[in-house]
Amino acid sequence: MNMPGVSRLAFGTGALLGLTGVTLGALGAHALKNTLSPDQLGSFETAVRFQMYHAFFLLFLGIAYLHSQHRLLRTSIWLTLAGVLLFSGSIYLLVLTPLRPGFVTPLGGLVLIAAWLLCGIWALRKHS
DSSP, X not given: OOOOHHHXXXXXXXXXXXXXXXXXXXHHHHXXXXXXXXXXXXXXXXXXXXXXXXXXXXXXHHHHHHHOOOHHHHHHXXXXXXXXXXXXXXXXXXXXXXXXXXXXXXXXXXXXXHHHHHHHHHHHHHHO
């Protein structure tokens, strides 16, 4: 079966986000446990958790796109990628570096919400 490029993108980045999520989760649980403050560690764990949720979401979107190459799914995939980079990425920067990305984290959250919304709209249209 010839897999559409967007599905390959979703599967590949979903797997990469899962791989790095597990790695960062282990890093946080072991190496950073005594280095970060409890608040920083909590933020780091939130970033890892949201990264993992969206790794699975990307795998789902990749499967859905195999069956319905709809623009809403394609856009949802791209929004999910951008949202994880903005949301989790900005938290990693905030916790691990002196950088203060500011409004980037909530913007990433809004982008993730939009990705889920488009997936939901696709599902409702597909099955109505």
